[in-house]
Amino acid sequence: MTRPEYTAAQDAFAQWGVDTEAAMERLATIPISVHCWQGDDVVGFEGVTAGSGGGIQATGNYPGRARTPDELRADLVFAYANIPGSHRLNLHACYLDSNETPDRDALEYRHFASWVDWAKENGLGLDFNPTFFAHPKAGDNLTLSHPDKGIREFWIRHGQICREIAAQMGRELGSPCVNNIWVPDGYKDNPVDRMAARSRLEASLDVMLDKRFDKAHLLDAVESKLFGLGVEACTVGSHEFYLGYAIRKNTLLCLDMGHFHPTENIADKLSSVALSVDEILLHVSRPMRWDSDHVILLNDDILAMAQELVFGDLLERTHIGLDFFDATISRTAAWVIGTRNMQKALLRALLQPVEMLQAKEAELNFSDRFILTEELKDLPHGAVWEAFCERQSVPSGKTLLNTLNTYQASVADRT
Ligand SMILES: C[C@H](O)[C@H](O)[C@@H](O)C(=O)CO
Numbered sequence: 001m002t003r004p005e006y007t008a009a010q011d012a013f014a015q016w017g018v019d020t021e022a023a024m025e026r027l028a029t030i031p032i033s034v035h036c037w038q039g040d041d042v043v044g045f046e047g048v049t050a051g052s053g054g055g056i057q058a059t060g061n062y063p064g065r066a067r068t069p070d071e072l073r074a075d076l077v078f079a080y081a082n083i084p085g086s087h088r089l090n091l092h093a094c095y096l097d098s099n100e101t102p103d104r105d106a107l108e109y110r111h112f113a114s115w116v117d118w119a120k121e122n123g124l125g126l127d128f129n130p131t132f133f134a135h136p137k138a139g140d141n142l143t144l145s146h147p148d149k150g151i152r153e154f155w156i157r158h159g160q161i162c163r164e165i166a167a168q169m170g171r172e173l174g175s176p177c178v179n180n181i182w183v184p185d186g187y188k189d190n191p192v193d194r195m196a197a198r199s200r201l202e203a204s205l206d207v208m209l210d211k212r213f214d215k216a217h218l219l220d221a222v223e224s225k226l227f228g229l230g231v232e233a234c235t236v237g238s239h240e241f242y243l244g245y246a247i248r249k250n251t252l253l254c255l256d257m258g259h260f261h262p263t264e265n266i267a268d269k270l271s272s273v274a275l276s277v278d279e280i281l282l283h284v285s286r287p288m289r290w291d292s293d294h295v296i297l298l299n300d301d302i303l304a305m306a307q308e309l310v311f312g313d314l315l316e317r318t319h320i321g322l323d324f325f326d327a328t329i330s331r332t333a334a335w336v337i338g339t340r341n342m343q344k345a346l347l348r349a350l351l352q353p354v355e356m357l358q359a360k361e362a363e364l365n366f367s368d369r370f371i372l373t374e375e376l377k378d379l380p381h382g383a384v385w386e387a388f389c390e391r392q393s394v395p396s397g398k399t400l401l402n403t404l405n406t407y408q409a410s411v412a413d414r415t
Pocket residue numbers: 037042056092129182223225256283291323
């Protein structure tokens with residue numbers, strides 16, 4: 001039954017020429033790649049306790065951390081049931097599901113086969129990431145750019161294996177698997193040979209990415225970063241490095257919202273990058289003073305990002321992934337609320353009278369553009385979101401609060 005609040009909202013938006021039905025239909029088709037690592041504080045299932053390393057760190061000791069693949073999958077099933085639409089799972093190589101303990105250069109598809117079966121059962125797509133951190137051979141915060149050829153070759157092999165695994169995942173699921181490459185490589189203090197380090201990274205990537213795969217199965221992405229804990233002076237894979245690399249090698253470019261100077265506007269980068277690369281991967285995140293990976297809020301940064309995707313007609317060639325991890329709150333709540341915030345931002349963007357706004361700007365009528373953008377903020381977006389959740393059979397408001405708390409209570413005794 002249609003609620004009167006939705007009917008009123010539909011009329012309010014129609015007065016601006018906006019079709020709420022079309023907006024909801026479009027939103028339902030946008031997959032979000034939910035990151036596995038929010039569920040267990042980036043620990044993984046290798047059975048070693050190396051810690052996340054590489055300058056990334058989950059902080060907090062909230063009860064309920066998933067300790068096994070089965071626990072993580074149960075938590076994910078719960079999370080997806082409370083997120084409207086059909087989505088993807090973004091898996092890291094350190095999340096293998098096996099009784100064996102292969103090193104990173106000995107991983108095989110079969111170590112991840114259970115994830116693929118589970119993804120099939122749950123109608124999910126899979127994305128993948130080689131894990132270049134939390135390993136003795138990454139102890140110097142140098143991997144693909146390490147001066148030691150043996151260490152570079154170890155990580156190249158890991159990267160090659162991960163591409164094979166990702167391609168097979170894509171093949172099995174009939175949906176291209178985005179395999180994202182992020183390396184922590186960098187220097188705490190000012191290096192004196194940046195050129196050598198970057199040349200080594202480039203050469204390693206070239207070898208790793210040499211084999212061609214069908215794009216229907218595998219999409220390679222490279223992720224840049226400004227700095228991390230312990231690599232404050234120089235990150236080898238900087239934004240300029242990877243922007244150039246992605247253009248030259250025709251890979252996706254991954255823009256992580258926490259990987260730039262805190263005053264930079266990441267939404268502003270989308271249109272610039274999209275003119276030179278075919279497809280973009282986003283790691284939607286929330287940095288606070290540094291790459292702190294806070295759970296995303298429905299804030300101006302996220303709204304601006306969603307607006308650029310919609311206004312710039314970039315949804316078809318942008319893969320929306322999430323990258324946050326908070327261990328001070330319920331991890332399943334973090335997944336659900338964070339993912340829904342991304343969707344709410346997209347819905348708000350889809351509910352804008354884009355052509356009207358763009359026409360005002362083209363006429364240089366900045367006063368009208370200003371008046372409109374501010375007045376439109378008062379439209380009843382919430383009623384459309386409620387209707388969307390209802391149609392997708394997921395709860396909202398107090399029911400969602402209770403659902404999240406009940407599940408959290410059921411996992412709180414994990415030690
Ligand atoms: C776990 C992820 O690979 C990692 O967060 C990476 O994407 C990143 O953003 C590192 O800062």
